[in-house]
Amino acid sequence: VAVLLAAATAAAPTVQGVSAERLFDQIEALGELSDTTPPSITRVLYTENDVRARDYVKGLMRDAGLEVREDSVGNIFGRLAGEDDSLAPVVSGSHTDAIPHSGKYDGVLGVLGAIEALRAIRESGVTTRRPLEALMFASEEPTRFGLSCIGSRAMCGRLDPDYLDTLRDENGTAFYEAVTSAGRGGGHENTASILSAALIPAGGIHAFVELHIEQGPLLEQEGLDIGVVTAIAAPASVSFDFLGNGGHAGALLMPYRKDAGLAAAELSLAVESWALGTKAIDTVATTGVLQVYPGAVNSVPRESHVEVDVRDIEEKRRDHVLDMIIKSAEQIADKRQCEMKYRIVNKDPPAPCADDVVAAVQDAADDLGFKSMRMVSRAYHDALFMAQIAPTGMIFVPCKGGVSHRPDEFSSKRDMENGVRTLALAMAKLAGV
Amino acid sequence: VAVLLAAATAAAPTVQGVSAERLFDQIEALGELSDTTPPSITRVLYTENDVRARDYVKGLMRDAGLEVREDSVGNIFGRLAGEDDSLAPVVSGSHTDAIPHSGKYDGVLGVLGAIEALRAIRESGVTTRRPLEALMFASEEPTRFGLSCIGSRAMCGRLDPDYLDTLRDENGTAFYEAVTSAGRGGGHENTASILSAALIPAGGIHAFVELHIEQGPLLEQEGLDIGVVTAIAAPASVSFDFLGNGGHAGALLMPYRKDAGLAAAELSLAVESWALGTKAIDTVATTGVLQVYPGAVNSVPRESHVEVDVRDIEEKRRDHVLDMIIKSAEQIADKRQCEMKYRIVNKDPPAPCADDVVAAVQDAADDLGFKSMRMVSRAYHDALFMAQIAPTGMIFVPCKGGVSHRPDEFSSKRDMENGVRTLALAMAKLAGV
Numbered sequence: 001v002a003v004l005l006a007a008a009t010a011a012a013p014t015v016q017g018v019s020a021e022r023l024f025d026q027i028e029a030l031g032e033l034s035d036t037t038p039p040s041i042t043r044v045l046y047t048e049n050d051v052r053a054r055d056y057v058k059g060l061m062r063d064a065g066l067e068v069r070e071d072s073v074g075n076i077f078g079r080l081a082g083e084d085d086s087l088a089p090v091v092s093g094s095h096t097d098a099i100p101h102s103g104k105y106d107g108v109l110g111v112l113g114a115i116e117a118l119r120a121i122r123e124s125g126v127t128t129r130r131p132l133e134a135l136m137f138a139s140e141e142p143t144r145f146g147l148s149c150i151g152s153r154a155m156c157g158r159l160d161p162d163y164l165d166t167l168r169d170e171n172g173t174a175f176y177e178a179v180t181s182a183g184r185g186g187g188h189e190n191t192a193s194i195l196s197a198a199l200i201p202a203g204g205i206h207a208f209v210e211l212h213i214e215q216g217p218l219l220e221q222e223g224l225d226i227g228v229v230t231a232i233a234a235p236a237s238v239s240f241d242f243l244g245n246g247g248h249a250g251a252l253l254m255p256y257r258k259d260a261g262l263a264a265a266e267l268s269l270a271v272e273s274w275a276l277g278t279k280a281i282d283t284v285a286t287t288g289v290l291q292v293y294p295g296a297v298n299s300v301p302r303e304s305h306v307e308v309d310v311r312d313i314e315e316k317r318r319d320h321v322l323d324m325i326i327k328s329a330e331q332i333a334d335k336r337q338c339e340m341k342y343r344i345v346n347k348d349p350p351a352p353c354a355d356d357v358v359a360a361v362q363d364a365a366d367d368l369g370f371k372s373m374r375m376v377s378r379a380y381h382d383a384l385f386m387a388q389i390a391p392t393g394m395i396f397v398p399c400k401g402g403v404s405h406r407p408d409e410f411s412s413k414r415d416m417e418n419g420v421r422t423l424a425l426a427m428a429k430l431a432g433v
Numbered sequence: 434v435a436v437l438l439a440a441a442t443a444a445a446p447t448v449q450g451v452s453a454e455r456l457f458d459q460i461e462a463l464g465e466l467s468d469t470t471p472p473s474i475t476r477v478l479y480t481e482n483d484v485r486a487r488d489y490v491k492g493l494m495r496d497a498g499l500e501v502r503e504d505s506v507g508n509i510f511g512r513l514a515g516e517d518d519s520l521a522p523v524v525s526g527s528h529t530d531a532i533p534h535s536g537k538y539d540g541v542l543g544v545l546g547a548i549e550a551l552r553a554i555r556e557s558g559v560t561t562r563r564p565l566e567a568l569m570f571a572s573e574e575p576t577r578f579g580l581s582c583i584g585s586r587a588m589c590g591r592l593d594p595d596y597l598d599t600l601r602d603e604n605g606t607a608f609y610e611a612v613t614s615a616g617r618g619g620g621h622e623n624t625a626s627i628l629s630a631a632l633i634p635a636g637g638i639h640a641f642v643e644l645h646i647e648q649g650p651l652l653e654q655e656g657l658d659i660g661v662v663t664a665i666a667a668p669a670s671v672s673f674d675f676l677g678n679g680g681h682a683g684a685l686l687m688p689y690r691k692d693a694g695l696a697a698a699e700l701s702l703a704v705e706s707w708a709l710g711t712k713a714i715d716t717v718a719t720t721g722v723l724q725v726y727p728g729a730v731n732s733v734p735r736e737s738h739v740e741v742d743v744r745d746i747e748e749k750r751r752d753h754v755l756d757m758i759i760k761s762a763e764q765i766a767d768k769r770q771c772e773m774k775y776r777i778v779n780k781d782p783p784a785p786c787a788d789d790v791v792a793a794v795q796d797a798a799d800d801l802g803f804k805s806m807r808m809v810s811r812a813y814h815d816a817l818f819m820a821q822i823a824p825t826g827m828i829f830v831p832c833k834g835g836v837s838h839r840p841d842e843f844s845s846k847r848d849m850e851n852g853v854r855t856l857a858l859a860m861a862k863l864a865g866v
């Protein structure tokens with residue numbers, strides 16, 4: 001297959017000058033913009049460090065000779081003109097927001113790598129037929145409002161403003177207040193207008209490719225350079241609140257307890273058990289958030305809050321697990337005489353990557369002599385939503401031990417350079433020369 | 434029995450003018466000094482609202498004609514001179530600190546009630562042989578440093594300064610820094626000196642009585658006015674930390690997980706199960722704190738922190754449950770391949786009340802025509818520690834629905850007035866007239 005595709009894209013240019021050193025220095029510099037001490041990274045949408053990171057990224061885009069614009073939600077684009085600048089661009093990007101106490105590479109590689117790829121294309125004297133764009137999405141992680149991919153959901157019109165307005169961050173702040181107080185929002189008067197203004201019209205993007213660390217161990221285990229992503233697993237998340245009676249840990253005798261904390265504990269074990277129950281390696285379910293209130297050692301928990309993430313490459317199996325988890329929550333609440341409310345935060349379909357984009361990535365990796373494999377992305381990405389409006393693909397590079405969302409997340413300079421070189425060539429191929 | 438004791442204390446004076454209205458107004462006023470919006474009360478040792486509450490209580494003591502002093506730890510005494518002021522005083526008091534999102538009455542009744550009792554004694558023109566003291570303990574609740582009864586532990590020399598110095602609040606602040614930055618500490622250079630200065634010498638207190646809401650449903654259910662406490666249940670608490678691997682909720686497949694959150698969940702269910710396993714109604718065990726890190730929906734918990742409270746009126750049975758819980762934690766850690774550390778925060782013996790004090794309380798209640806019962810305190814109190822240095826007793830009054838540590842905690846004016854009248858008379862009997 002690789003030979004055939006290579007033949008079909010024989011006009012590929014030579015892109016030189018991708019610098020892993022520069023990329024590494026930029027990753028380190030961006031890592032300093034964190035609410036926690038690096039290598040532990042915490043960077044949350046529209047907070048001070050997030051705004052600083054935006055300024056830093058815009059500066060890098062300008063340095064790389066790109067024309068910068070930011071939309072109303074805070075998606076940032078750095079554009080390199082094409083021969084025919086009226087054509088839809090080939091776009092690559094990712095995110096720089098980071099969940100609490102995570103690492104330096106998740107998302108960041110895809111943003112800084114896209115800028116580096118465009119810099120190298122420009123400095124190699126290559127002009128593609130279509131324009132190229134490096135993109136930093138407003139936020140991929142669900143940290144602030146419990147909802148992932150706010151930037152890409154907005155771009156592809158998959159974000160209901162009324163729903164977004166119901167969400168609150170941990171301080172009770174709503175999206176509109178957060179976006180405007182960070183100096184974003186484009187002067188729009190409400191969330192609906194902000195989201196409309198960020199919408200990408202049909203055909204507005206010719207192709208989208210996202211470079212990302214694998215966040216799994218396979219490439220490293222197999223000794224490969226590049227993962228050519230063929231599909232992105234289907235994510236869902238649901239939150240639960242239990243309300244019991246609460247009371248004094250000494251005085252409230254065991255038979256009279258309606259312990260909301262134990263209801264949450266039981267649910268988290270049920271989540272694990274339903275995931276294991278499918279006996280499919282591709283089913284994963286996680287209780288990432290478990291909070292009890294009032295949270296004092298001498299107080300029986302009166303309330304609890306649980307957030308569950310369920311993913312699978314098979315949507316139907318994923319939905320079954322989700323249904324069973326909700327059923328378990330109902331039974332647990334019943335047994336423990338707690339009130340229970342739940343809310344499905346998101347339940348997205350899986351995304352197959354576009355054949356053309358997969359081919360361009362595979363072709364680029366082959367041209368450059370990299371060892372690659374086809375693989376599924378189990379983590380989800382803004383690419384999941386971009387796939388709804390544009391032919392989409394992803395490029396994975398190895399990360400140490402498959403570790404991600406941790407301070408010790410790491411990708412080597414060589415692996416990152418291989419990824420950026422593959423990206424640059426794939427973008428050039430997709431944009432035509 | 435009541436008849437015999439009444440005869441033995443026939444010289445009891447008449448104390449008049451206890452005002453439930455005044456007490457109620459003071460409780461409401463103190464309720465305003467809270468980090469959360471009343472009726473939800475949060476007042477934590479050495480914070481701004483705690484310092485304000487101290488000033489408020491000192492003002493009330495002065496208004497009641499008491500001589501005010503505060504020791505190095507922050508225990509506050511209001512003294513009414515006796516005929517022979519060189520004798521050891523009869524002391525009554527409780528606490529005003531409040532765990533997050535709790536209520537207005539726990540502890541507060543015992544502080545303001547003691548001041549009201551002494552006011553009434555003074556205004557009734559009664560002078561007792563021994564001096565009387567109203568006491569506000571520095572803090573009863575374990576909110577800030579995870580350790581309860583810091584004030585009374587210090588007074589009775591049951592607090593190791595080296596141990597106290599190892600504790601940190603949720604912001605990483607140590608005790609010495611907290612006490613001094615709240616303007617307390619008496620100018621001492623280290624925790625050891627602060628604690629020494631607060632020590633009450635042997636024989637320094639003639640008798641101690643604490644007035645408190647029941648924090649259980651029995652008095653209300655039986656239609657009684659006064660609980661005459663005969664013993665205080667033995668409390669223990671232990672904290673656990675699990676360390677797993679953590680990782681991305683999509684990419685870290687189920688077989689590779691070492692989920693510290695699920696270890697915590699399993700432990701909390703084991704805690705319940707060991708408490709139920711004794712089949713004794715007096716055994717209670719609670720997981721009041723359960724925290725997972727990083728606490729993001731799309732991250733497998735890498736660490737968790739659990740705090741468990743175990744109590745029983747039988748120390749041996751309590752210790753067995755505690756041992757089994759620790760064993761369970763070890764087994765769970767083993768099964769889930771997590772590292773586990775635990776720390777026994779406290780493990781105190783139960784305290785029997787002193788016969789003389791129990792008799793004085795019973796006698797006072799009988800003299801005043803109140804319906805009473807003997808009972809065990811399942812919650813623990815500063816009285817538990819005072820019992821180590823002085824003959825000690827407690828007076829319980831009903832609270833609505835047995836509810837405590839909740840915003841809807843409530844005790845009626847009539848019930849509070851009955852309690853304060855019983856306290857005043859019992860103190861007068863113990864102090865002699």
Ligand SMILES: [Mn+2]
Binds near residue numbers: 106141405
């Ligand atoms: Mn991520």
Ligand SMILES: [Mn+2]
Binds near residue numbers: 106107212
């Ligand atoms: Mn990412």
Ligand SMILES: [Mn+2]
Binds near residue numbers: 539574838
């Ligand atoms: Mn309490």
Ligand SMILES: [Mn+2]
Binds near residue numbers: 528539645814
């Ligand atoms: Mn109390």
